Structures are given as C-alpha cells and as structure tokens.
Amino acid sequence: MNRKMPPKRKYDNSYIKFGFTSIESNGEIKPQCVICATVLANEALKPAKLKRHLETIHPNFYDRPPEFFQGKLENLKKMKLGPSGTRYASSEKTLVASFEISKLIAQSKKPHTIGETLVKPCLIKAVEEVLGLEAKKRIQDIPLSNNTVKARIELMSNDIEEQLVSRIKMSPFFALQCDESTDISNCAQLLVFVRFLDDDNIIKEELLFSQELEMTSRGIDVMNIIIGYFQKYGIMWEKLVGFCTDGAPAMLGSHSGLATLIKQRNPSTLTSHCILHRQALASKTLPKCLNDTMKLAIKVVNVIKSSALNSRLFKKLCTEMDSNHENLLFHTEVRWLSKGNMLERLYELRGEIELFLGEKKMEDLLVQLVF
Known part of the structure; x- marks a missing residue:
C-alpha cells in the first residue's frame, strides 16, 4: 500500500516576525533565516518550529519587531547567494x-x-x-x-605543506637540517629543512617548517617542537637517516643536546655539522693581519654610514660617477654572512671611497686603506 506523502507547506508573510523568509529550492518552498541565512526543510514551515529556531539560535533578537527582520531581509537580498541559499555564489x-x-x-x-x-x-x-x-x-x-x-x-600554504609531507612519507628516507638563530629584533627562530628522495629518484631539498621559540632555546625545546610536528603529520622517525645542525652547545651537547636527543629516537641517524657554520667559527679566530683588515673595513663603513650627512654625500658621489651601487652595507654579528657582503660592496666601491675620504680629508683612513 502506497504511503500518502505529507502535504507541501506554504510560506506566509507573517512568518517574517520570526525572522524567516522563503526560498525555492528543488521545486519546493523552504524557510530561510534572514539572520544566519540557514535554510530549513519544508516541514519546518510551522510557526512553532520557526519560533524555536529564533529562540534557541538567535535569543538576542527574540523580542525585536517585524521591521527589524524586514531590514535584515533587505540585507540578505543584497548578498550573492547560490541556488540553495546557503553559499555565496562565485564563478x-x-x-x-x-x-x-x-x-x-x-x-x-x-x-x-x-x-x-x-x-x-x-x-x-x-x-x-x-x-x-x-x-x-x-x-x-x-x-x-x-x-x-x-x-x-593560508589555504595555499596548507596545501603546499600537505603535498610536501606526503612526498616525505613516500620517500624511503629523509634527512633534516636544523638551525636556531636570533635575528636583529631578538626573536629566536627555528628553521627546519628536509632532504628526501622524490618520485623521479632525485634528491629534493625544501623548507619543512619555521617556528618562533617563545621562551628558551634549549635542545629539549627544539626537540619538542620537532616531535610535535612529526606526531601531527605522522612522519616516522625510522626513515630519518641524517641530521645536520650548527655548533651551538644546545645542539651538540652530549647529554641534552639536540643531536643526542635525535639519536635517542633513531640511533642509526648520522649527525653532521653545517659547513657554513664552520666558516663562521673559523672567522672568530682570524689571523692578526686579516683581523686588522676586517676592523679597518668596518671602521670605514661606519664612518660613512653612521652619519646621515656622509651617507647622502656618498650617495650623491656614487650617482655622479654612475656607479653600480649607491650605498655601503652594514655588518652585523647576528647575520654573520653579512661580513662577506659588506666586504664585497666595499671592494666594488673602492674608487668612490678613496675620492670621498680624500674630499673629507680623512688622511688617517685613506693611508691605511690600500686596495
């Protein structure tokens, strides 16, 4: 025996006092809330159900007059909603x-x-x-x-990260490179790079993640961040075959250093020391002749850059001489690689510097500065 279908309910204009208008969807009339744009089923076209929605979902608007909901209806009509009334239409x-x-x-x-x-x-x-x-x-x-x-x-970033993690999981092994450093604003940052074998058997290197260290930057703090990331994405420690870090005690300590903690997770992991950081350590013990040259170069840069007037005059001189650069570069201890950039720029502008020191009658520096 065929069951009798329930009758289709119709919308009444008085329902606006409950905050509901009507919308046609799939050939039937459905109530739509003018506040949250929620579309209910046709069976909900009853004053009691519409009133219940208003009382439970929007209790702050329960005692508002019909004119208030009429204004909300006008705002709803201005929105570009899709056919179902619940999504913004966008091609x-x-x-x-x-x-x-x-x-x-x-x-x-x-x-x-x-x-x-x-x-x-x-x-x-x-x-x-x-x-x-x-x-x-x-x-x-x-x-x-x-x-x-x-x-x-954020969506594109999350998608890129998910693709990278899936490629790491598919790789038979991977290696990490970790660097913790404090920038010029005293913000401790942790950078973790990853190397893995891609589908075409080519070793790829990508930035895995970057995170700020809000408090201490000990080896255990860095380890907890890496553990949390591995647990979040289900990355297996067994596939970690190499770990590279700098020479800080927090990284290489024999008891609580990061390298030691990594080996506790996977004893077969090979640890190594970053080549660039070895150069940084070597630069700390320069021979006297090279160290004096470095100090002289920094002094010359400071004489020109520390004064706003000298900076403007030097920039004007470089412009008149049609130089490739118009400014010198500062050297900072935090970003130690800036030493090389500073010396390179100093050498490229050596002619302009000689003229500037001569015009300023800085004979003491000009005599020492022999290119």
Whole structure:
C-alpha cells in the first residue's frame, strides 16, 4: 500500500516576525533565516518550529519587531547567494582569479589589505577603460578583502605543506637540517629543512617548517617542537637517516643536546655539522693581519654610514660617477654572512671611497686603506 506523502507547506508573510523568509529550492518552498541565512526543510514551515529556531539560535533578537527582520531581509537580498541559499555564489574563474592575486600578494610580501585598497581598484579602472562596463561588473565580483586574501594564502600554504609531507612519507628516507638563530629584533627562530628522495629518484631539498621559540632555546625545546610536528603529520622517525645542525652547545651537547636527543629516537641517524657554520667559527679566530683588515673595513663603513650627512654625500658621489651601487652595507654579528657582503660592496666601491675620504680629508683612513 502506497504511503500518502505529507502535504507541501506554504510560506506566509507573517512568518517574517520570526525572522524567516522563503526560498525555492528543488521545486519546493523552504524557510530561510534572514539572520544566519540557514535554510530549513519544508516541514519546518510551522510557526512553532520557526519560533524555536529564533529562540534557541538567535535569543538576542527574540523580542525585536517585524521591521527589524524586514531590514535584515533587505540585507540578505543584497548578498550573492547560490541556488540553495546557503553559499555565496562565485564563478570558477572569479575564484581562480582571487587565488592568483592572493598568491602574487604573498610573493611580493605586501600587506593583505593591498588587494582591496590598490589591486582591485586598479583592475576595475583598467577594465572599465579597455573592456567596458560589462567587464567591470565581473571584476567587481572578485573577492579581495583583507580576510579573504589571508584565508586564500593560508589555504595555499596548507596545501603546499600537505603535498610536501606526503612526498616525505613516500620517500624511503629523509634527512633534516636544523638551525636556531636570533635575528636583529631578538626573536629566536627555528628553521627546519628536509632532504628526501622524490618520485623521479632525485634528491629534493625544501623548507619543512619555521617556528618562533617563545621562551628558551634549549635542545629539549627544539626537540619538542620537532616531535610535535612529526606526531601531527605522522612522519616516522625510522626513515630519518641524517641530521645536520650548527655548533651551538644546545645542539651538540652530549647529554641534552639536540643531536643526542635525535639519536635517542633513531640511533642509526648520522649527525653532521653545517659547513657554513664552520666558516663562521673559523672567522672568530682570524689571523692578526686579516683581523686588522676586517676592523679597518668596518671602521670605514661606519664612518660613512653612521652619519646621515656622509651617507647622502656618498650617495650623491656614487650617482655622479654612475656607479653600480649607491650605498655601503652594514655588518652585523647576528647575520654573520653579512661580513662577506659588506666586504664585497666595499671592494666594488673602492674608487668612490678613496675620492670621498680624500674630499673629507680623512688622511688617517685613506693611508691605511690600500686596495
């Protein structure tokens, strides 16, 4: 015996006092909340059920007059909702454009607000002039607000990380390189790089993750961060065959150093010392002649860079001589690799420096500075 289908309920305009309007979906009328845009089933078109939704989900609006919900209805009509009434309608091309622009903003390291304040207005003006008003309307639909760009970047970042982790899991083995350093703003940062064997049997190297060390930077602190990351993504310690780090005691300590803690997880892991950090350690014990030369170079740079007037005059001199560079580079102890960059720039501008010191009558430095 055929069961009788329940009758289709109809919407009454008085239901707006409960905060509900109507929407047609799949050939039947359904109630839609004007506050949260939630669409209920046709069977919910009863005053008691609509009132229950208002009391339980939106208790703060329970005693509002019908005029209040009518205003909410007008705002709901302005939203670009999909056919079901629960999602914002966005074409595939518009969505792709939003992701592509968000990617460019991330790569340029610009604030997320630039999408809404500069990029989108420029696009609208250019499209309006070149392609007309119809194309302008389509460009206006591209979501580029601050929160949208932030969400797009996070989605792309998470997707890249998931792809990398899956490739590491598929690799028969992998190695880590860990570096903990404090930048010029006294922020302790941990960088972890990974090397693994890709599908085409080529060794790939990628940045696995970067994380700030909020308190201490001991070996156990770094180890806990790595353990937490491995547990989060299910990475097996058994596949770790190599671990490279710098020469800090927190990294190489025989009892609580990071390398020792790594070996407790996988005794077969080979530990090594970063070549670049070996150069940094070697630079600490330079011979006297080289050390004096380094101090002289730093002194010359400080004489020019520490004074705003000297910096402007030196920049003007480099511009008049059509030099490849206009400024010298500072040297910092934290970023020790800047020593090489500073010396390289100093040598490239040696002619300009000689002229500048001569004009400033700094004979004591000019005599010592022999290129």
